[in-house]
Amino acid sequence: MTFTTRHALIDPIAMNRIDTAAEKSGISIASLMERAGQAVAASALKHYPQAIRYVALCGIGKNGGDGFVAARALLESSADVAVYVFGDVAKLKGVAKQAFDALEISSEPLDHYRPQAGDVVIDAIFGAGLSRDVPDGVDAVIDRVETAGIPVIAIDLPSGLCGRRGVPLGRAFHSQVTVTFMARKPGHVLMPGRTLCGSVEVFDIGIPHRILREYCGLIVENHPAQWMDAFSKRDEDTHKFKRGHLTVFSGPSHATGAARMAAIAGFRAGAGIVTIAAPHEAIPVLSTTLTAVMVSAMDSEEQLLAWRDDKRHGTYVLGPGFGDVEKARGFVSLLKDKALVLDADGITAFRDRPQQLFDLFASDAPRILTPHEGEFGRLFPEIAADSNLSKVEKAQAAAALSNAVIVYKGADTVIAAPDGRAAVNANAPSYLATAGSGDVLAGIAGGFLAQHVPAFEAAAAAVWLHGKIARELGPGMTAEDLAAAVRPFQP
Structure with missing residues (x-):
């Protein structure tokens, strides 16, 4: 930094x-x-x-x-x-x-x-x-x-x-x-x-x-000066595969909205291609509500294996509206060496077995976990219970334990890396606390990861951009407004 x-x-x-x-x-x-x-x-x-x-x-x-x-x-x-x-x-x-x-x-x-x-x-x-x-x-x-x-x-x-x-x-x-x-x-x-x-x-x-x-x-206030250099300049001969393929997992047909917002946010953040991987029964709903975002049926671990082994599919967002915690654990185990944003239901899936998640994250693949207060407490109970630690110190300890970048969400969101770097975000307005805004944040972070931005910088940039857009939209904005307003950084 x-x-x-x-x-x-x-x-x-x-x-x-x-x-x-x-x-x-x-x-x-x-x-x-x-x-x-x-x-x-x-x-x-x-x-x-x-x-x-x-x-x-x-x-x-x-x-x-x-x-x-x-x-x-x-x-x-x-x-x-x-x-x-x-x-x-x-x-x-x-x-x-x-x-x-x-x-x-x-x-x-x-x-x-x-x-x-x-x-x-x-x-x-x-x-x-x-x-x-x-x-x-x-x-x-x-x-x-x-x-x-x-x-x-x-x-x-x-x-x-x-x-x-x-x-x-x-x-x-x-x-x-x-x-x-x-x-x-x-x-x-x-x-x-x-x-x-x-x-x-x-x-x-x-x-x-x-x-x-x-x-x-190693603690700073989150600001573009800390991470803008991680965003490469656009090449004249760039194409969609150079900008990365982001896969966002969806839940069943009645719960596709979260995945759609994450996918749209990731696309607008600059990912070259975005696909929503969903249960077969959700495909009709997704196909009628999406245009540029592609849709692929994915019901089983066997189907995910085939998808994962295609080298073009390098970055994933799992959790928004996913629902099935057992299936989530299986999918995460197959993606342990891939760039991954784990959010919402993806985090909840490991609430009773956090060590299983930490063991899966033993490699150095880029990973971002985005817990809010309750999710953090369930995944890191001993760290959360230590009242002598600041929120920054809790996020740093959780990052070291999980070997992942932690986005500890809240009015003072803290982003921490396993190596001890940490950033406190201060640009988010109070009205950003609205249903679906976390799905948008996960999508932005996934979009940056797909472009090969390092995990800490991708997470910090996503949190800052998330707050900036909310301020520009003003009170009354919705998560759909947020997703539609996302734009990529231009170094």
């Missing part, structure tokens, strides 16, 4: 290592804190110039130091500023103490703060430096601020929000603006953290990018 600070997601532990490395390289931590605090003050003045009073709620760590600098900068701009501190100011040390000592106003204990009309809160209590539930005193202040409807600008992360998992540690501020530095953290984009952070602004405070690149890890 290409490293850019715009798309990198750096967890709090890695960010601490980056700070340490920056200091060892000779960069003054005091200068970094000064730039950070000044950036927060600038953001506060930009977003809330009408504020009657800016209230800095500060801890006694580095996040609090950023808050003290911001308070001083706001005072220097002639704003009315109040400072409240959580903890014993006598325990302040290092650059945070220097920032506190530079204030020209006195502070009060945090529990003395009572919101007033016209206040804007600058939350500098914990940032990413919290690993336990918020203390009662902070919980009470959060409650008072929310009850009074006071806008909040959070420094780094809303206090109480886990920067790694994106979940509240008991309770967290709900900020309108979050100001962070150099790069975002997973907690900024994972749900519900994305909602709690409001609008996230990232400021470059001067840490060299070579240091960020060394410690950044």
